[in-house]
Amino acid sequence: MTTQNNKSITNSDQRKTGKKSLFVGGIVVLLIALSPVLFYSYKSFPDKQIWETSYFLWKTEFPDWISYAWYLANKIIPFYLLLLWFFTCKHWWHWILLVPIAMYAFQIWGLVNENGGYDELELIYIFPLMMVLVPFVYLIRAKLFSKIRGNDLEAFEEELLRKRTIWQQIKDLFR
Template sequence: MLSLFLIATPFLFYIYKYAPADGKEWDTFFGLIDSGGFGSVQAYMHALFTKITFVSLTGIWFLTSNNWWKYAILVPLTMFLFQLSGVINYKIQYIDEFDFWYSLPAILPILFFLIYISYRISKRSISSDDLKKDVDEEIKKILSDDL
């Protein structure tokens, strides 16, 4: 199911092309779609489905990632969610301009956590490199004794 959604994402991204380019309303079997604060329904659909596509892809990436840094994906996901809410709430005058500042309180703790984790890992990697060298030397010593 997930792979089918990922395959369909390019089609989801270009669904706006089916909307009328010159109309303010579009009557579909899902209901009436209004252009909101956009010049046309097509412009509204383009902005809406661009944000929906990015939110869904970064959400899937976050949910399926097993890496320790997966929480870094929350930073763009938070920004895309704020941008999506700006598109849906068409009364906001500047859609993408101030979203970063609104999402900053959610992003800063994540960034500080990632910096801390990175610092801790870099301290451990130094000692693990020494351990790896010791193990490699011991293996070479054992192999040379056997020959």
């Protein structure tokens, strides 16, 4: 009797988990499906340099607000989709997505501030992040593959210390 109760509880829990994952998956699909609508929302901005309403008055350095909104949409939509991908990805390599996410974040920050140097200096700020993330992700990859292949850590260290040419190192990255 107890095993039947445990099975029914387990099936009930599985149904609840399945419904929850369907709900979350539906929300993610809806957010992805909204991206073209969000992108083309730039067409609703005024085509003049000064945007005046009864609540505010804004001036842009761009030729008009449509141009500004178009540049901003071209940065925000990929940023938004990359964030969705990062938070929904279950693969071990999803941490490397932080590099383009950071790049788009710096570009958006530059556009919001309208500092004039659009898409120029983000590499200077992203390079330290890349210096940490790329070796970290590669180390995770190396440890996973050493477990899959059955190599021990000493063999992995010996392989790292072995003298190789640059071309051999590049070929080793893709084996």
